[in-house]
């Protein structure tokens with residue numbers, strides 16, 4: 001019998017007692033006055049009055065309690081041929097020195113530091129160093145282009161940017177510094193200084209006096225100690241895609257976040273202190289924040305920071321090599337990665353080279369897990385494969401099979417049950433609670449548990465409008481789905497125009513803004529079409545301005561290049577086609593969902609309000625020309 005039902009019921013019936021019990025497992029410089037502060041509901045706060053430091057709990061606490069010589073972080077980089085280990089003592093010392101360097105550059109408590117770095121240990125060191133001195137980090141994923149970086153700089157208004165000279169993708173070097181220089185030229189609020197980590201693969205040109213060398217700054221710095229901050233103070237801002245091109249800055253606190261992170265390692269992932277946990281993601285995404293950096297360290301585990309891909313670095317056995325070499329007990333990645341491995345090595349021949357008997361479970365998230373991929377992974381690895389659901393905003397899993405509470409029976413296609421702290425239900429358009437199996441908007445009851453978003457950076461109004469106003473008392477997830485009679489959650493699709501490409505969350509609205517900026521484009525739509533490898537791929541449909549008469553290939557190349565240089569390679573925008581008009585309702589609303597259904601080969605009926613049903617035939621032909629529906 002699973003312990004889950006009892007624990008779940010208790011988390012909702014007595015949330016304060018429940019979370020206080022979890023909070024006591026961490027070190028508080030001063031205990032909280034109130035566990036849950038509802039004074040400004042629906043803007044809830046956890047552990048008000050408490051004094052806390054996330055870095056102290058992630059590093060120093062373990063050094064002082066017998067884990068000083070245990071590996072805290074293993075950097076494994078097949079693209080540079082490097083494996084480097086940091087014990088908890090070494091990582092604490094490196095973080096303290098870098099925190100001193102930040103201080104020396106004038107970074108103070110509450111100020112922002114933007115981190116634009118590839119998967120190098122210094123990225124985690126920079127994050128923890130900010131936490132150490134109470135500065136707020138904002139990590140920007142390396143696959144974003146300069147204008148996206150500039151938008152985030154302008155919103156966060158950092159006093160300093162930390163970057164590396166380059167990233168190493170399979171087979172090519174990506175120079176980060178020219179992208180940063182470009183972003184700073186575009187930004188309305190560029191910081192005074194940049195700290196640059198020079199990687200041997202490519203040295204960046206430093207512009208004195210603005211740019212400083214990481215090593216020199218560290219060499220000149222005194223180690224800085226942990227600063228106790230209010231538990232409710234921001235630890236980080238992480239930007240994520242919304243429905244428009246303006247990213248949303250998710251704000252997370254110190255105290256509640258750490259409590260949730262540690263709890264999730266135990267309850268969801270069933271990982272004990274001393275064990276090796278690996279999340280193959282990137283520090284630029286929420287999975288990287290939560291499960292490469294914070295949660296494993298708060299739990300006293302060894303975390304693996306992997307600079308490589310599932311395939312091509314050097315082959316489809318890369319994941320098995322890392323699991324075997326570092327004795328990984330629990331592994332987390334996106335379904336796309338497994339689809340890529342399965343495509344290259346369908347019979348798992350490369351797996352035979354490695355002893356992965358250390359592995360106890362595989363967790364998948366970030367996008368829908370198709371049953372074939374789950375089944376294949378289970379057959380190959382012979383361990384439980386857990387599909388679990390969450391979002392950047394939530395910070396940790398909200399629907400999962402909690403292995404630490406003894407697993408529940410699996411229902412293929414469902415991410416299983418709501419995690420303790422999260423009350424899940426589906427509502428109809430009028431806010432009525434739907435019954436079992438009825439599809440509606442998935443919502444979570446307020447207050448959300450610790451570790452979830454507090455607000456949007458500098459934009460409380462936006463937070464309310466995007467998530468809280470639609471259904472008072474509930475958080476709107478943006479996903480459609482249902483809850484079945486046994487309380488299992490089933491995710492169907494997004495209710496907005498956010499798409500998921502290879503586990504990366506992207507805004508089609510943002511891509512449309514870029515296409516619309518092309519001088520020849522009158523109007524456009526970008527839809528996410530189903531793709532067997534990456535889950536979804538963006539497809540652009542553009543209408544040209546009257547009188548534009550140019551070779552289409554040339555124009556499409558320009559549009560692709562435009563998205564690449566303004567949003568980034570990560571958008572994977574490679575397909576577009578010209579149409580004479582877009583399907584619309586009589587009131588002028590573009591029928592994106594209908595076009596998506598056509599692209600995916602799903603049945604659809606043109607809405608009664610459609611302006612001209614014939615238009616859909618042209619769209620079907622245009623999409624067919626691009627290979628949709630995909631075979």
Ligand code: COA
Pocket residue numbers: 118141142143144167169174280281282285287309310311333334336337340365366501502503504568569570571572
């Ligand atoms: N810095 C710079 N560029 C980056 C980048 C980074 N950190 N990450 C990706 N890119 C680039 C890639 O080089 C690629 O460029 P290209 O168009 O010139 O080839 C582009 O962005 C798209 O990248 P990606 O979607 O990763 O495709 P890919 O073809 O390089 O790799 C997979 C395919 C399936 C191997 C890869 O998508 C993958 O590992 N997916 C797992 C996703 C994942 O871990 N998600 C994390 C969320 S949990």
Ligand code: AMP
Pocket residue numbers: 240286364365366367368369387388389390391392393415477478479491493494500503504505
């Ligand atoms: P992100 O903020 O990048 O983590 O993306 C969150 C979105 O990804 C969710 O709102 C879902 O639409 C989708 N998603 C995440 N995990 C899953 C999952 N296990 N199954 C289906 N969709 C998922």
